[in-house]
Amino acid sequence: MKAYIVGVGMTKFEKPESRDWQYWDMAKEAGTAALADAGLDYGHVQQVPVGYCFQASTAGQRAAYELGLSGVPVYNVNNNCATGSTALMMARQFVEGGISDCVLALGFEKMKKGALGGGADGGDFTTSPVARHYGVMAARHGFETTPPTAQIFGNAAREHMERYGTTAAQLAAVGEKNHRHSADNPNAQFQDVYTVEEVLTAKEIHRPLTKLQCSPTSDGAAAAVVVSERFMVEHGLHGKAVEIAAQAMTTDTPESFSSGSCIDVVGRPMTAAAAGQVYERSGLGIEDVDVVELHDCFSVNELLTYEALGMCAEGASGKLVESGATTYGGRWVVNPSGGLISKGHPLGATGLAQAAELVWQLRGEAGRRQVPGARVGLAHNIGLGGAAVVTLLRRD
Helix, strand or coil: CCEEEEEEEECCCECCCCCCCCHHHHHHHHHHHHHHHHCCCHHHCCEEEEECCCCCCCHHHHHHCCCCCCCCCEEEECECECHHHHHHHHHHHHHHCCCCCEEEEEEEECCCCCCCCCCCCCCCHHHCCCHHHHHHHHHHHCCCCCCHHHHHHHHHHHHHHHHHCCCHHHHHHHHHHHHHHHCCCCCCCCCCCCCHHHHHCCCEEECCEEHHHECCCCEEEEEEEEEEHHHHHHCCCCCCCEEEEEEEEECCCHHHHHCCCHHHHCCHHHHHHHHHHHHHHHCCCHHHCCEEECCCCEHHHHHHHHHHCCCCCCCCHHHHHHHCCCCCCCCCEECCCCHHHHHCCCHHHHHHHHHHHHHHHHHCCCHHHCCCCCCEEEEEEEECCCEEEEEEEECC
């Protein structure tokens, strides 16, 4: 049974504490927008998976109750930075499995200012869910006082530079591109444009990554309405519908840890496996994709993801971004929203915000950031710990 996204919505992503709102306010705004986009009301919704990482248990109910008290099941989902796409995957599975005809996937986060911890900064490191991941890093690179997530990705960047000759300017080109793209996105946390040189000379977070190559902490929410083909036809929603052509989630395998490389431990093998499953199930390949929203939590992860998705050979991602192949006028447009680096990264909302951007792109509703003729979109959302979700969306 096929599943379709027929409505999407999101709030503007904001700097934490810059707006006087609570997580349930964000969720209500995004969920109401998604339902309105579909022309439906909350009474149509049969199940609600809700993603978040930093709020208390049953915060999903507290948020969903702002949309209605219909008594439907609400599921609280936490899968680190892949939380939003995990909620979307649950919604798709409910529909494809014939369990429900209309499901609302909702994600939100209300975060604190400052760098995101990685489970290793403070407290007992040995009990952290990502202790194995940081242990691989520490064995090869040691452990510094910089933010843990920036360390593990920054060390992956160092390895990529040493192994393949990737340059600091190529890493900075990711930040330049994504900040430039966000200038046309009113929902993005930032709309400032920078040169490669300005990205390179910004405050260093963990060498070689500068502040303008790192995603910020953010507040915000996003939502998607997922329905069956039967429901779509009965309610006349074909004009809104974007098919979820295929979707896959993978978690860490021995390959993630056996090489002793941060490139592997931050998820390139997981992403490659998820992408391979999606291509096989859909009959589509990366050559069929027009627009990509991928998990650029740090600039290096965008480069690693190019390779894992098959956009270029292993080690060639620096040259790919430098060539202009991943921006307007190139082979693909990657992160037209501005990506995590500039749009923002409220963990529970990120995967659903990626889906929202792709739905708008495939419908031709993305305004000044529209990718001409986009018919197939790919979303990639990853979380340490670990989970990688790849989703292919197709517009008839």
